Amino acid sequence: MNTKYPHIFEPIKVRNTYFSNRIIASPMGANPNTTTINSTNYGIMSGLDKAVGGAGALVVVLNGTGVDPKHTYEANGYDPFKNKYAMDVLRDQVSVLRRGGALLGYAAAMAQMNGGVHYSCSGKPFAGRPTQTMPEEIILEEVENTARRAKEAIRFGFDFIQLDICCDNIVAQFIAPGFNTREDQWGGSLDNRLRLPLLLIDKVREAVGEDVAIVLRLSVNL
Numbered sequence: 001m002n003t004k005y006p007h008i009f010e011p012i013k014v015r016n017t018y019f020s021n022r023i024i025a026s027p028m029g030a031n032p033n034t035t036t037i038n039s040t041n042y043g044i045m046s047g048l049d050k051a052v053g054g055a056g057a058l059v060v061v062l063n064g065t066g067v068d069p070k071h072t073y074e075a076n077g078y079d080p081f082k083n084k085y086a087m088d089v090l091r092d093q094v095s096v097l098r099r100g101g102a103l104l105g106y107a108a109a110m111a112q113m114n115g116g117v118h119y120s121c122s123g124k125p126f127a128g129r130p131t132q133t134m135p136e137e138i139i140l141e142e143v144e145n146t147a148r149r150a151k152e153a154i155r156f157g158f159d160f161i162q163l164d165i166c167c168d169n170i171v172a173q174f175i176a177p178g179f180n181t182r183e184d185q186w187g188g189s190l191d192n193r194l195r196l197p198l199l200l201i202d203k204v205r206e207a208v209g210e211d212v213a214i215v216l217r218l219s220v221n222l
Helices: 045-050 084-100 136-156 170-177 195-208
Strands: 013-016 017-019 055-061 103-108 117-120 160-165 215-216
Touching: 045 084, 055 084, 084 103, 084 136, 103 136, 117 170, 136 160, 136 195, 160 170, 160 195, 170 195, 195 215
Parallel strands: 055 103, 103 160, 160 215
Antiparallel strands: 013 017
């Protein structure tokens, strides 16, 4: 078959993680009713369909774990590993998603909510809501929280970690000069704007160990 990507169906080993091919299904979430397609919520689809799609790896983003989805999203400060019911639903999802033999990745997203406050990189309105500039102590706290959730995900049974540094995630905001107008060590030059994602990668690596693969989901345009 002629293709621009001749190796896409070949296996690859990253750290101690062996991928049967190089296709990673995007983290669209999974309907808690894991055998029924749901087209009424954007991004929610049948876990079984994803499982048998042939991808070498699937990524799970925890924004639909059987509780109110507005609050069960990491960007809002949600921690699935502190909620027994959410873990039960997640365990069901994992069992279905493994049916096709794909590896499972956990999409770790740094929270934008802390203590009921909605933060952004530079305090600009976000998604139609006012925000406050995230202070350094909250930045460091949420980096540690993300690393801890990544460690819990590997202990739970996920095979690798995907760090969401993309879309409207707050880490992507720090990289993007249009969002990041800070004048401290977290803004300005490219090196400063990359300080947060590089710190996050280092902390997650420290948390999950040297053998676990870390995948970066990074937006092309920032």
